Amino acid sequence: MALAEITGDISSIGYGLAAIGPGIGVGIVFAAYIQATARQPESAGLTRPYLFMGFALSEALALFGLVLAFVFSNPAA
Amino acid sequence: MSLQLAPLAADVPWPPSVEEAFFPPGVAGSLWVTKFSIMVWLAVAVIIVFFLVTQRNPKLVPTKAQWLSESIYSFVRNGITKEVIGHEGPRFAPYLTTLFVFISFINLFAIVPGFQISPSSHIAFPTVLALISFLIYWYQGAKKHGFWSYIKTSIVLPAPWWVQPILLPIELAQILLIRPVTLAVRLFANLFAGHLILLVFTLGGFVLMGSGNIGLAAVGVISWGMSIVMTLFEAGVALLQAYVFVLLSASYVQSSLADEH
Numbered sequence: 001m002a003l004a005e006i007t008g009d010i011s012s013i014g015y016g017l018a019a020i021g022p023g024i025g026v027g028i029v030f031a032a033y034i035q036a037t038a039r040q041p042e043s044a045g046l047t048r049p050y051l052f053m054g055f056a057l058s059e060a061l062a063l064f065g066l067v068l069a070f071v072f073s074n075p076a077a
Numbered sequence: 078m079s080l081q082l083a084p085l086a087a088d089v090p091w092p093p094s095v096e097e098a099f100f101p102p103g104v105a106g107s108l109w110v111t112k113f114s115i116m117v118w119l120a121v122a123v124i125i126v127f128f129l130v131t132q133r134n135p136k137l138v139p140t141k142a143q144w145l146s147e148s149i150y151s152f153v154r155n156g157i158t159k160e161v162i163g164h165e166g167p168r169f170a171p172y173l174t175t176l177f178v179f180i181s182f183i184n185l186f187a188i189v190p191g192f193q194i195s196p197s198s199h200i201a202f203p204t205v206l207a208l209i210s211f212l213i214y215w216y217q218g219a220k221k222h223g224f225w226s227y228i229k230t231s232i233v234l235p236a237p238w239w240v241q242p243i244l245l246p247i248e249l250a251q252i253l254l255i256r257p258v259t260l261a262v263r264l265f266a267n268l269f270a271g272h273l274i275l276l277v278f279t280l281g282g283f284v285l286m287g288s289g290n291i292g293l294a295a296v297g298v299i300s301w302g303m304s305i306v307m308t309l310f311e312a313g314v315a316l317l318q319a320y321v322f323v324l325l326s327a328s329y330v331q332s333s334l335a336d337e338h
Contacts, residue, residue, distance in 0.1 A: 049160055049324055056321040060259045063266035070095065 011069040018065025025058035098276055099198060099269075113196040120182040124175075150174050153323065161327040162334065169330055172213065176206065177323045180264070184315030187268055188308050193275075195315070198268040200261065207261035210326040215252075218333030227333065228252075256329055260322060267318045271311045278304035 033051040131146040153174040158166030187195035218227035232248035285297030
């Protein structure tokens with residue numbers, strides 16, 4: 001039985017794994033913002049800076065994963 | 078049905094490599110004058126001229142251009158500095174507005190036809206911007222508290238003594254390393270990834286078109302459609318990342334100026 005052969009770089013898989021956590025985190029951040037705004041619409045402007053701050057801080061982890069995927073990828077292989 | 082786009086597919090570099098996509102040769106054979114330095118000079122020149130012209134002769138009833146420049150400034154001054162830093166905020170509004178306008182401008186080069194790549198997708202440019210913010214929040218903290226007591230107020234948190242051996246190094250790394258590195262890498266990686274996504278959809282469209290299979294060619298059209306959608310998405314990302322960079326710079330300044338934890 002011929003098995004399929006996969007070529008490529010395992011750092012891509014590593015990036016996929018690294019994106020799971022930040023994905024959940026960004027989801028939680030936006031869910032909390034929507035919930036806060038639905039409960040108290042006048043607080044939307046007040047919490048917006050925190051929304052973007054929390055979003056940016058969680059997203060940074062996924063972006064590190066992306067950068068490291070390129071850093072540790074082996075173009076020769 | 079013959080696919081006339083087939084010869085085109087041979088011309089596109091597939092898969093797109095980082096070297097080809099991100100390091101175009103210097104302009105006119107020079108190593109130092111590159112597409113990126115020209116874009117940065119252009120951004121600086123346009124921003125200076127725009128603000129000089131619109132604020133040279135300010136009217137009580139503003140013209141459209143004056144209204145635009147004033148609302149950009151008041152967006153940063155009232156929307157970011159006052160909200161995040163507090164009553165000391167407006168002192169930092171000129172720097173943060175400059176930062177916001179400059180980063181937005183160089184980010185938007187990523188979707189301007191003819192440029193199609195942003196200087197921010199090279200790590201050098203965000204690094205310098207992050208270093209400036211880093212120096213400003215260290216300088217402000219040291220000026221307010223004194224150098225050593227700034228470090229002390231920043232890294233000593235109210236926690237049980239047995240947690241401090243773990244906490245102190247983390248907090249020190251936070252103000253020394255993590256904050257500036259994340260500032261730079263966030264901006265860089267967003268624009269870098271955005272450029273790669275646009276490349277994959279656009280060049281992938283050519284490759285699918287040239288595959289000689291009618292079904293795959295149809296997918297190629299979808300791929301080009303997606304590249305248009307992603308271009309609009311990149312416009313949003315460009316402005317959002319400029320906003321996030323300024324917001325985080327402001328919050329770092331605020332934490333430097335804060336008295337106690």
